[in-house]
Amino acid sequence: MTSDLIFDVQNVTLRFGGVTSLSSVTLQHRRGEILAVIGPNGAGKTSLFNSLTGVYQPQEGTITFNSASRGATSIIGKMPHSVARLGIARTFQASRLFNALTTFENIKVGVESGQKTGPIGAMLKLPRTRHEENASDERALELLEFVGLEHRLNTMADSLPYGDRRRLEIARALGTNPEVLLLDEPAAGTNPAEKSELTNLIRKIGREFGISVLLIEHDMRLVMALAERLYVLNFGSVIAEGTPDEIRANPAVIDAYLGSTDPDTAKESH
Ligand SMILES: Nc1ncnc2c1ncn2[C@@H]1O[C@H](COP(=O)(O)OP(=O)(O)OP(=O)(O)O)[C@@H](O)[C@H]1O
Numbered sequence: 001m002t003s004d005l006i007f008d009v010q011n012v013t014l015r016f017g018g019v020t021s022l023s024s025v026t027l028q029h030r031r032g033e034i035l036a037v038i039g040p041n042g043a044g045k046t047s048l049f050n051s052l053t054g055v056y057q058p059q060e061g062t063i064t065f066n067s068a069s070r071g072a073t074s075i076i077g078k079m080p081h082s083v084a085r086l087g088i089a090r091t092f093q094a095s096r097l098f099n100a101l102t103t104f105e106n107i108k109v110g111v112e113s114g115q116k117t118g119p120i121g122a123m124l125k126l127p128r129t130r131h132e133e134n135a136s137d138e139r140a141l142e143l144l145e146f147v148g149l150e151h152r153l154n155t156m157a158d159s160l161p162y163g164d165r166r167r168l169e170i171a172r173a174l175g176t177n178p179e180v181l182l183l184d185e186p187a188a189g190t191n192p193a194e195k196s197e198l199t200n201l202i203r204k205i206g207r208e209f210g211i212s213v214l215l216i217e218h219d220m221r222l223v224m225a226l227a228e229r230l231y232v233l234n235f236g237s238v239i240a241e242g243t244p245d246e247i248r249a250n251p252a253v254i255d256a257y258l259g260s261t262d263p264d265t266a267k268e269s270h
């Protein structure tokens with residue numbers, strides 16, 4: 001039987017020398033859920049994502065990923081490329097697009113990273129590869145349309161407007177056919193119109209693709225509109241968990257946001 005938890009994180013502690021980035025963090029992400037992780041700067045949000053994706057190796061605790069097709073896998077000790085192959089995709093806080101490639105090519109990189117032949121086979125153009133290449137072109141086009149970038153097909157990534165870059169990153173991550181998508185501040189630096197487009201896009205990813213979404217976001221309006229549940233981190237510890245309404249009313253959360261009486265106005269993206 002498949003667990004209804006896509007991620008089960010138990011008592012994870014991550015230290016760098018004297019700095020404790022995560023302190024006995026326990027978090028459960030239900031399959032199909034849009035779950036958010038919020039907290040002030042330096043709270044440990046990105047460290048948590050890095051621990052879930054094999055970039056950081058916590059000293060204590062367990063992280064179980066429950067794939068619908070492959071069952072349970074322990075993440076700690078795995079390298080990032082092996083984690084990605086399990087069906088876990090992410091975007092980064094700071095943009096990591098291939099700037100010298102077009103929009104279309106960036107997405108194809110995502111799609112092809114999940115295929116059997118790999119980049120060497122793709123260069124050699126083996127027969128099976130050609131078949132895969134057509135399939136990956138089709139998939140890349142589908143994803144371009146899905147994120148609304150079909151008109152930017154041949155635009156070099158480095159000349160895309162900021163909001164389009166963020167959507168391209170999401171499309172590239174979706175290209176790997178993940179079961180769960182981790183988004184690290186997808187709306188940071190975007191304008192209000194781009195924020196509302198991103199909100200709709202993230203909602204669609206959950207609904208149309210049935211992908212579980214784990215979201216880090218400083219913009220309270222956006223995160224409260226999207227998330228079904230939230231965890232609040234402060235100094236590496238979980239200080240609250242609940243629905244948007246529960247979190248808004250939680251005194252510990254309000255304190256963590258530096259004495260503001262309203263988390264909505266406490267912090268916008270930085
Ligand atoms: N590779 C590392 N080496 C040393 N310390 C690190 C490393 N990565 C993270 N930290 C520390 O862990 C703590 C949490 O950082 P993290 O980047 O996870 O915070 P965050 O919640 O994502 O913050 P922000 O909102 O600013 O992105 C910080 O004190 C940071 O300096």
Ligand SMILES: [Mg+2]
Nearest residue numbers: 045046047093
């Ligand atoms: Mg961060």
